[in-house]
Amino acid sequence: MTLLDNITLNDDGFMTIPAEWTEELAAALAEKEGIALTDAHWNVINFCRETAEDSGAAPTLRQITSGAGVTTKDLFKLFPKGPAKKVAKISGLGKPEGCV
Amino acid sequence: MTEEKNRHIAFICSKGDLDMAYPALIMGWAALGDGIDVTIFFTFWGLDLVTEKRVDKLEIAPVANTSFKMSMMGLPTGNWGIPNIMGIIPGMSAFATWFMKMKMKALGVPPVREYIEMLSDAGANMYGCKMTVDMFDIKDEDFLPAIDSVVTASDFMDMTEGAQIVFI
Numbered sequence: 001m002t003l004l005d006n007i008t009l010n011d012d013g014f015m016t017i018p019a020e021w022t023e024e025l026a027a028a029l030a031e032k033e034g035i036a037l038t039d040a041h042w043n044v045i046n047f048c049r050e051t052a053e054d055s056g057a058a059p060t061l062r063q064i065t066s067g068a069g070v071t072t073k074d075l076f077k078l079f080p081k082g083p084a085k086k087v088a089k090i091s092g093l094g095k096p097e098g099c100v
Numbered sequence: 101m102t103e104e105k106n107r108h109i110a111f112i113c114s115k116g117d118l119d120m121a122y123p124a125l126i127m128g129w130a131a132l133g134d135g136i137d138v139t140i141f142f143t144f145w146g147l148d149l150v151t152e153k154r155v156d157k158l159e160i161a162p163v164a165n166t167s168f169k170m171s172m173m174g175l176p177t178g179n180w181g182i183p184n185i186m187g188i189i190p191g192m193s194a195f196a197t198w199f200m201k202m203k204m205k206a207l208g209v210p211p212v213r214e215y216i217e218m219l220s221d222a223g224a225n226m227y228g229c230k231m232t233v234d235m236f237d238i239k240d241e242d243f244l245p246a247i248d249s250v251v252t253a254s255d256f257m258d259m260t261e262g263a264q265i266v267f268i
Contacts, residue, residue, distance in 0.1 A: 061133050062208065062218075072221035081106075082135025099126050100209055 003028045013085075014094050018052075021092030029090045033079075041078055041090075044068050048091040058093035060084070062100040108137040108263035110256075115268060116148030118158040118200055118212075123268050125215040132222040139263065140219070141256050142247075143229035146268075147236065150226065150244050155213045159197040163187035173199065213244065220246035225259075227251045 007020045015021060026045060030037050037045075047068035051059040061084050065072050079086040088096055109131050111124035128138045148154035162168045162182045170177035186192060201211075210218065220226065228243060228250040240250075251259075 061129070062210070065218075072218050076132070076222050082133060084130075084133030085135075098208075099130060100207075 012095060014089060015092045018092060026090050033086050044070060044087060045091045048087055048093060052093045058088040058096040060096045060098040060100055105262060106137050110139040110260040110263040110265045112141045112143060112267045113146030113149060114144045116145030116158060118160040118197055120268060121149050121158055121212050128219050128224055132224060138224040139260055140224060140226045141229060144232050147228060147232055149212055150216060150247050151238060151242050152244060158212060159193050160200050161193045162196045216244055216246045
């Protein structure tokens with residue numbers, strides 16, 4: 001029994017109940033993606049959580065780079081091979097809406 | 101055990117109009133965000149997107165563009181187009197270009213130069229077409245830094261084996 005057994009995911013693997021998300025869960029979700037969370041990761045995750053709280057939607061990559069003060073290069077290094085979905089999944093949010 | 105090959109999408113950009121610059125940039129960015137490998141080959145007028153002198157001066161012309169309607173400017177004119185005769189008036193392309201740039205900016209879409217840099221930073225591989233580069237006499241120093249190198253059509257075929265190819 002792990003933390004991941006207690007969450008509700010949709011068919012695409014995104015969490016659907018925001019209240020189920022915790023910081024410990026984020027670490028477990030990240031580990032599943034092969035990522036060990038550092039402060040730089042948390043800066044991005046916290047920004048995404050705050051944005052989603054305000055707007056109701058997961059931010060796009062461009063919103064993350066301009067809003068969280070992280071460069072495109074660093075964002076792709078922190079969350080390699082598909083940061084758009086990985087960041088949203090680890091942050092317990094839905095699929096980002098928007099193209100940029 | 102064989103390792104599963106990552107999905108790979110390749111765009112051939114052959115147009116230098118402002119409106120035709122964006123499809124590959126937007127789809128390429130989306131692909132990179134989803135972990136898909138991206139290759140972009142710039143040929144003919146598409147080279148305008150990656151040359152220092154042209155990238156900030158891309159335009160859209162209302163002449164002979166049947167999709168250009170007055171209603172795009174928020175006027176209640178339905179399907180009424182901008183007559184071609186008006187499109188040839190000096191300044192109309194500049195106006196249409198200004199208008200499109202304003203609309204894109206309002207949506208948070210970056211200018212082409214910045215977009216190319218974003219794609220490069222995100223790991224897209226970008227190449228110039230050798231034949232066009234020779235024909236237009238473009239030098240290495242004319243390119244934006246994002247361009248990896250100038251390659252032949254055959255090189256492009258080699259590097260996109262198994263990829264999905266989109267021609268724009």
